[in-house]
Amino acid sequence: MVNLKTPRDIEAMKAAGKLSAQVLREVGNAIRPGISTLELDQIAESFIRTHGGVPAFKGYGGFPASICASVNDEIVHGIPSADVILHEGDIISIDTGAVVDSWVGDNAWTYPVGKVSDEKARLLAVGEACLYAGIAQAKPGNRLGDIGFAVQRTAEDGGMSVVRDYVGHGIGHVMHEEPNVPNYGKQHRGLLLKPGMVLAIEPMINAGTHKTLRGSDGWLVKTRDGKPSVHFEKTVAITERGPVIITIEPNHPKPL
Helix, strand or coil, X not given: CECCXXXXXXXXXXXXXXXXXXXXXXXXXXXXCCCEHHHHHHHHXXXXXXXXXXXXXCCXXXXXXXXXXXXXXXXXXXXXXXXXXXXXXXXXXXXXXXEECCEEEEEEEEEECCCCCHHHHHHHHHHHHHHHHHHHCCCCCCEHHHHHHHHHHHHHHCCCEECCCCCEEECCCCCCEEEEEXXXXXXXXXXXXXXXXXXXXXXXXXXXXXXXXXXXXXXXXXXXXXXXXXXXXXXXEEECCEEEECCCCXXXXXXX
């Protein structure tokens, strides 16, 4: 069952969204060659707690950290570690979120570590474009397939592939609610989008094959061919006037 939110609910969700966006930016600003993903996780947890929130990821389904940190060919769900050190030319996806007043915010961004290859730079640009193409379709009267179609078309027009094994989701008082939000699909197909739906739209885009491989820890997901992957995500409310990004810092010129 899809849980529709009232305008008051959506307004209340903005506190969790704002903090989630702030912590994502805080971690992004700390990314540099030589830092470990465990250090990035510590920055995230400290920031969330000192700003009145609770890490949404820590303990969720047994996940041990406040961020997912996925490097290069890692798609999602990388567990932070002191042994994972970032190097010039890497890319890293940071997925994190915060709970404020029982509402959850969820967002992700993929960052370059110093100067990256042309292939990775192109992948980053296409992945970001996929996110905004999907968000633009999150409006009343459209269907879930319109979101997925826009993401898939943008990715494939850019020479990239769309992960199919992992999808976006509804969100509210818990991290994952119905419906699933695939990043592929056909126009005008699937669930009708209505005001009050709140979705985590999160394209996962690969430079090579869309096929995935699960790591031995039961969490990490990698590309099967070892080529790089990017992940971009925002929490988005569907309103009468169109999509409203919840995970946003007010007045920031380019919201993450």
